[in-house]
Amino acid sequence: MTSPDAPALSVVVPAYNEQEVLPEFHRRLAAALEGIGMAWEVVYVNDGSRDTTLEVMLGLQRQDPRVAVVNLSRNFGKEIALTAGLDHARASDAVVVIDADLQDPPEVIPALIAGWREGFDVVYAQRNTREGETWLKKATAAAFYRFMQRIGGKVQLPPDTGDFRLLSRRALDALLKLREHHRFMKGLFAWIGFPAKAVRYDRAPRAAGTTKWNYWKLWNFSLEGITSFTVAPLKVATYVGLLTAVGAVIYLAQLLVRTFLYGNPVAGYPSLLAVVLFLGGVQMMMLGIIGEYLGRIFNETKQRPLYFTERYLPSRQAR
Numbered sequence: 001m002t003s004p005d006a007p008a009l010s011v012v013v014p015a016y017n018e019q020e021v022l023p024e025f026h027r028r029l030a031a032a033l034e035g036i037g038m039a040w041e042v043v044y045v046n047d048g049s050r051d052t053t054l055e056v057m058l059g060l061q062r063q064d065p066r067v068a069v070v071n072l073s074r075n076f077g078k079e080i081a082l083t084a085g086l087d088h089a090r091a092s093d094a095v096v097v098i099d100a101d102l103q104d105p106p107e108v109i110p111a112l113i114a115g116w117r118e119g120f121d122v123v124y125a126q127r128n129t130r131e132g133e134t135w136l137k138k139a140t141a142a143a144f145y146r147f148m149q150r151i152g153g154k155v156q157l158p159p160d161t162g163d164f165r166l167l168s169r170r171a172l173d174a175l176l177k178l179r180e181h182h183r184f185m186k187g188l189f190a191w192i193g194f195p196a197k198a199v200r201y202d203r204a205p206r207a208a209g210t211t212k213w214n215y216w217k218l219w220n221f222s223l224e225g226i227t228s229f230t231v232a233p234l235k236v237a238t239y240v241g242l243l244t245a246v247g248a249v250i251y252l253a254q255l256l257v258r259t260f261l262y263g264n265p266v267a268g269y270p271s272l273l274a275v276v277l278f279l280g281g282v283q284m285m286m287l288g289i290i291g292e293y294l295g296r297i298f299n300e301t302k303q304r305p306l307y308f309t310e311r312y313l314p315s316r317q318a319r
């Protein structure tokens, strides 16, 4: 991918309906990258926005030769938009992934680059605080990370870390080899390995616009994370089944003893119903878990391209 005129650093920015923040974002990014001593470009990915995000990007591209624009054919979601940006990053040395809404402060990027200069391939930004987020969101996020840590095994997700990070060129090349459709980026970033380092920062509240996340989406995101990250839930069925069977045998033995000692007064309709309903529920749930995996297998076997680009305007100059 890299050519002689390639910039050393690419900053990849996925954006969906971010018309209000983009100009401010670009101003702060350019200011933050002022003294880094590397030629850089910024790759803006318009993820099928329904406002004038694309026009704003094209305006920036006209004014600033360091701007590249990738316009996707429709909204594909952040994970795929990010991948599209990474595919189009021309950098020879490193890429930085950052959100457009200024929740990831561009001023942290020099610290990420410093980590890379120390020799780390992955330098991820770790949040100190989650300002402007409700306690419920903080609590659910904490629970999610704890759960992922329990089931992660060899691949561990660093807590309080989003997609905001720097990747060296070889780490990026490794990441780009992973072409699965169900892309849980945090999991993929962790899976590739390479020496990694954390840089701590304070996460700001959104600068403008609104978050596209609600609890239903977050729930689905967690499901996506778990099912594309590990097959551990499939083992749950085995153990629940085993436990139920053992419980049933113990209950049967007790029942036999009671019948022989005291006769059988034929009662227990409510308990029978409770057991039948409980087991029915457990079986349905296990089928659902298998279905989650099956659906993902179905989607992967179609082997479709991850996205289509409507147009790509490369950056015109590296400096």
Ligand code: UDP
Residues within 6 Å of the ligand: 013, 014, 015, 016, 017, 018, 047, 075, 076, 077, 078, 081, 082, 098, 099, 100, 101, 103, 210, 211, 212, 213
């Ligand atoms: N985003 C995107 N496509 C989408 C949703 C979001 O490219 O379908 C971008 C969005 O413009 C922003 C980043 O992904 O730059 C993070 O989105 P958001 O701020 O809504 O998520 P949060 O910060 O709450 O995780």
Ligand code: MG
Residues within 6 Å of the ligand: 099, 101, 103, 206, 211
């Ligand atoms: Mg955000």
